[in-house]
Amino acid sequence: MTALRGFIVKEVRHILRDRQTLWLLLLLPLVLVILFGFAIRTDIQSIRVAFVDPSPSAASVSLQDRFDGTPVFHAAATVASTRALDPLFRRGAIDEAVVFPADFARGLGRGAGRLQILVDATDPNIGSIMTAYAEAVIQGWAAERVGSGAAGPGAPASVRAIPAVVPETRLRFNPTLASEDLFVPGLIALVLTIVSAVMTSITLTREKERGTMETLLVSPLRPWQILVGKVTPYLVLGFVNLVTALAAAGLIFGVPLRGSVPLLLAEGLLFLLVCTGLGVFISTRTDSQRAAMLASMAGLLLPTTVLSGMIFPISSMPAWLRPITYLIPARWFITIARGILLKGVGLGVLWPDTVVLALMAALLLAASMRLFKVRLT
Amino acid sequence: MSAGEQRAAGSSAPPGSHGAAAIEANGLTRRFGDFTAVDAISFRVERGEVFGFLGANGAGKTTVIRMLTGLLSPSAGEARVAGHDVYGDTEAIRRSIGYMSQRFSLYEDLRVRENIQLYGGIYGLPNRTIRERGNRLLADLGLEHAADELVASIPLGWRQKLAFSVATLHEPEILFLDEPTGGVDPITRRQFWEMIYRAADGGTTLLVTTHYMDEAEYCDRISIMVDGHIRAMGTPRDLRAEYGVASVDELFLHLVRPTDPTTPADAGGGS
Numbered sequence: 197m198t199a200l201r202g203f204i205v206k207e208v209r210h211i212l213r214d215r216q217t218l219w220l221l222l223l224l225p226l227v228l229v230i231l232f233g234f235a236i237r238t239d240i241q242s243i244r245v246a247f248v249d250p251s252p253s254a255a256s257v258s259l260q261d262r263f264d265g266t267p268v269f270h271a272a273a274t275v276a277s278t279r280a281l282d283p284l285f286r287r288g289a290i291d292e293a294v295v296f297p298a299d300f301a302r303g304l305g306r307g308a309g310r311l312q313i314l315v316d317a318t319d320p321n322i323g324s325i326m327t328a329y330a331e332a333v334i335q336g337w338a339a340e341r342v343g344s345g346a347a348g349p350g351a352p353a354s355v356r357a358i359p360a361v362v363p364e365t366r367l368r369f370n371p372t373l374a375s376e377d378l379f380v381p382g383l384i385a386l387v388l389t390i391v392s393a394v395m396t397s398i399t400l401t402r403e404k405e406r407g408t409m410e411t412l413l414v415s416p417l418r419p420w421q422i423l424v425g426k427v428t429p430y431l432v433l434g435f436v437n438l439v440t441a442l443a444a445a446g447l448i449f450g451v452p453l454r455g456s457v458p459l460l461l462a463e464g465l466l467f468l469l470v471c472t473g474l475g476v477f478i479s480t481r482t483d484s485q486r487a488a489m490l491a492s493m494a495g496l497l498l499p500t501t502v503l504s505g506m507i508f509p510i511s512s513m514p515a516w517l518r519p520i521t522y523l524i525p526a527r528w529f530i531t532i533a534r535g536i537l538l539k540g541v542g543l544g545v546l547w548p549d550t551v552v553l554a555l556m557a558a559l560l561l562a563a564s565m566r567l568f569k570v571r572l573t
Numbered sequence: 574m575s576a577g578e579q580r581a582a583g584s585s586a587p588p589g590s591h592g593a594a595a596i597e598a599n600g601l602t603r604r605f606g607d608f609t610a611v612d613a614i615s616f617r618v619e620r621g622e623v624f625g626f627l628g629a630n631g632a633g634k635t636t637v638i639r640m641l642t643g644l645l646s647p648s649a650g651e652a653r654v655a656g657h658d659v660y661g662d663t664e665a666i667r668r669s670i671g672y673m674s675q676r677f678s679l680y681e682d683l684r685v686r687e688n689i690q691l692y693g694g695i696y697g698l699p700n701r702t703i704r705e706r707g708n709r710l711l712a713d714l715g716l717e718h719a720a721d722e723l724v725a726s727i728p729l730g731w732r733q734k735l736a737f738s739v740a741t742l743h744e745p746e747i748l749f750l751d752e753p754t755g756g757v758d759p760i761t762r763r764q765f766w767e768m769i770y771r772a773a774d775g776g777t778t779l780l781v782t783t784h785y786m787d788e789a790e791y792c793d794r795i796s797i798m799v800d801g802h803i804r805a806m807g808t809p810r811d812l813r814a815e816y817g818v819a820s821v822d823e824l825f826l827h828l829v830r831p832t833d834p835t836t837p838a839d840a841g842g843g844s
Contacts, residue, residue, distance in 0.1 A: 202694025206683065213682045407676025414642045414672040414749075415695045416664065 199417055203425035207399070211429055221395070221433055225387040225441035232383050233449050243326050244272035246284055246293040253301035255309075255341075262337045263294065268329060281314060291316050292326050294334075309338075380445040381533030382506025385467065385526035387441055389500050392434040392468050396475025397488040399426055405484050419569045427472050434471070438464040454540030460533065463546075466553050467529040471496075473560025474525070480567040500526040528552045593656050595620045595747050595778035596641060600650035603636050610636045612801035613650060618780060618794075620746075623773050625792030626782040627821075629829050632798040634782045638749055641780075642672055655746045668696070671745035675752035675782075679736050681725035685716065688724060689739060696743035703742075710738045730761035737768055747778040754785060766791050786822035795821065797828055804828045 211218055245263055249256050263269040272290045275281065284290045295312035303309045313330050317323030403409035403426075412422050438461065445451040453460075474496060482488040501507060503517075504526035510518060521527045528549040535541045535549075543550065596618040603611040611633040618624040628634045639645035641654050643663030652659045655669035672678075679688045686707065693703030711717045714734055719727050724735070733753065741748060750769070754762045766788065773779055773793075781792065789795050789809060796806040805812055805828060809821050818824045 199695050199697055202691055206680070206687070206691045209683055209687060210680070406681075407674050408678060408680060410644065410674050410676075411672060411678040412695070413644055414667055414670065415692075416667045416697065417695050 200421045200425055203417065203421065204428050207426055207429045210399070211433070221391055222436070222440070224390060225383075225437045226444050228383050228387055229380065229441055229444040230448065232379050233445070240268065240322060240325055240329065243269050243292055243329065244290045245269045245330070246273040246275060246281060246290040247271065248275055248278050248281065248293060248295040249300075250276050250296070250298045251300075255301050255304050256296045259294075259296075259334065259337050263330075263333055266333060269333065278314075285314075285316055288316075292330060294330065378534070378538075379506070380441070380449070380451045381530045381537060382504060382526070383445075384438060384441045384464070384533060385504060385506065385529050386497070386500060387437050388434050388464065388468055388529075389471050389474075389496055389526060391437050392430055392471035393475040393478070393496050394489065394492040395430050395433075396427055396472050397478035397482070397492050398485050399430065400476065400479035401482055401485050401488040404479075420565065423476060423565065423568060427476070430475075431465075431468055431472060434468045435461075435465065438468075451537060453537055455536035456542060459542060460536045463529065463532045463536070463550065463553070466550070466557060467525065469557040470525045470529075470553060470560060473557060473564050476564035476568060477560060480564060499524055503527070504530055506530055522552075525553060525556050528556075593653075594618060595622070596624075596652070596654050596780065598637075598641070598650065598652040601637065601640060601647055601652050602649040603633075603640060603645065604648045609801055611640070611647075614798070614801070614803045615650075616796055616803060616806060618778055620778050621773055621776050623769060623779045623781065623791070623793045625789045625795035626780055626798070627786075627789055627795055627825060628782075628798030632829075633801040634798055635751065637798075638751055638780070638782065641666075642670060642749055643667060669746045671740040671743065671748040673736055673740040673748070673750050673753050675755050677732065677736065679724050679732060679739060682723060684721050684723055685711070685727070685735065686720045688735075689742065692739050692742050698743060706742055710742065714738060730757055730764075733757050733761065734765060734768060737765065741772055741777065745777065747780065748772060750779060750781045752782050752784060754783065754788065762788070786820065786825055789821040789825075797825060799829055 247256075247260050247263075249260070260271065260274070264271040269292075273280075273284060275284075278293075278295055281290070281293050285293075293314040295314060297303065297310055297312075300309060300311070311334065313327055315323045315326050315330075400409075403412065413419075417425075442453070442460070446453060475492065478488055478491050478495065482491055503510075503513075503521045504524045505521065506526065510521050510527070513521070532546050532549050532553070535546050539545075594617045596616075598617075599615045600613040601611060601615070602609065602613050614633075614637065626634050626637070636645065640647045640659060641652060643659060643666050647659060654666045657663075657665040657669065659666065680691070683691065689707040689710065690703055693700075693707065698706070708717075711720055714731070716727075716731065716735065719731075724732060727735070737750075737753065754765055757765065762785070769779055769781065769791075781788075783789065792809065794806065794808050795812070796803045798804070805816070805824065807815070812821070812824055813819065816824050816827060818827060
């Protein structure tokens with residue numbers, strides 16, 4: 197039995213003996229995929245809409261029917277005055293309101309149909325999505341009227357100016373705008389960060405905290421053997437998690453896997469190496485498990501969640517913030533994973549991101565190795 | 574005459590180092606920024622000797638041990654451990670020494686036998702040797718029944734004795750014990766010292782740091798460190814006579830007290 201093999205066996209025993217943590221780590225990707233998949237969605241399942249229609253006409257009623265006929269909109273109330281809307285919004289009884297002016301039908305006849313859309317924008321993202329949904333319904337309705345000749349000579353216009361020519365937008369790669377398709381790559385990045393970076397930093401500082409690290413350092417084990425021995429089991433665990441998360445995403449949410457699976461797994465392994473490097477780096481800078489945990493939570497998980505483009509699109513960040521996202525390894529991995537999963541592209545397209553990840557891995561592993569060797573100064 | 578010298582005479586020196594000391598330090602110094610934790614200390618530990626390394630917290634004991642075991646490189650001076658230079662030969666030093674730290678050095682969530690396997694493996698012993706020595710070790714400690722118990726489940730005294738035995742599994746030339754008896758009851762301490770003597774009788778050199786002054790009396794020779802300097806060194810009997818005190822405890826207080834308020838914080842000594 198070589199020294200290194202014995203050392204890895206020891207680490208595996210630690211992991212196997214701590215059943216609670218092991219289960220937590222194994223179930224984490226499943227739980228996260230399910231939680232995030234169902235809870236954080238940017239597509240909206242149901243919108244309760246109220247109509248303000250002081251003088252109902254054939255046109256206004258047909259538009260209301262059109263709304264109610266969609267799977268998303270549900271007519272929740274029809275009131276006579278906008279003043280009645282406020283309590284409904286406040287109570288949370290409605291999400292959106294469509295206000296017909298008293299002269300709606302007349303305006304429509306003149307080609308100047310006007311409408312007002314009111315939306316509960318407590319969550320601005322959801323607010324703008326609900327607005328867009330409503331506009332889509334109105335546009336569809338108006339286009340149909342134009343087509344059937346029911347409208348006057350001019351095209352009707354809402355407050356938001358329904359164009360005479362309705363643009364036809366087709367959404368590529370994620371045609372149903374399913375948010376889980378977009379989230380799964382981010383989730384995988386998060387899970388891998390937790391398992392490899394956080395666990396690596398904790399397992400290394402645990403040896404420091406318990407005093408066993410000194411025993412290892414005065415032994416003939418070389419520093420790289422200590423690192424490899426401690427880290428290898430967690431790399432394997434991270435890889436298992438990668439597979440679990442992908443399987444869960446595919447089976448539960450039907451996330452497509454359009455590209456090469458071996459390529460995705462290889463990129464995942466590369467990302468795991470980056471995370472491991474980060475974990476070792478954190479462990480060289482902290483002396484207790486608690487500090488390592490805090491450092492990796494604040495220093496890794498938070499930026500990974502917020503700045504990687506996992507939840508908040510990088511393109512909508514302010515210009516000064518965007519360069520900072522280049523430093524977040526997950527940003528590159530998420531681009532890669534989305535490319536492979538959703539677009540089915542290969543290295544031909546993804547090589548720049550892969551090169552960045554590879555450089556990060558090399559740099560971090562070299563730096564943490566150096567810091568680990570220096571040990572005490 | 575001290576038992577240590579008799580033991581040293583009986584031990585067989587490794588080839589190429591006849592007559593050389595087990596540990597030899599000359600002007601060994603370690604600075605941390607402006608603070609000099611260890612200030613040009615010189616001492617010699619003979620083979621087979623039990624050398625007590627005493628000093629208050631922060632006096633620099635742990636820093637010295639770190640330098641001698643290759644965990645920390647000295648700022649100045651020279652030192653040889655088992656004939657190997659602490660600057661260049663740390664690999665060779667590590668193979669020749671055993672180390673048991675003040676903090677527990679076994680893995681509590683591993684079984685007794687798994688710990689033995691691990692240490693044997695780290696020191697490159699063949700499986701058969703690990704099994705044989707492991708069985709002998711367990712028999713000597715009377716712990717055969719606990720071989721498959723988790724270390725966490727056996728009493729602290731046994732754990733400490735086990736840690737000592739495991740640290741000697743590879744039969745090191747020199748054993749560094751950094752406060753090995755901390756938190757251990759008096760009876761176990763006594764048994765622990767019997768183990769130390771047995772190891773010394775077998776030719777192992779032992780460098781022991783301790784807080785317990787009664788233990789200092791058990792050492793062949795002691796040195797007392799104060800503020801990074803060695804203030805006194807010799808056999809306990811000679812030192813008692815030289816300073817006209819009744820015990821090492823009294824001697825220690827005599828040397829350490831006057832400078833106590835200015836003793837720097839545990840800057841170099843901590844973990």
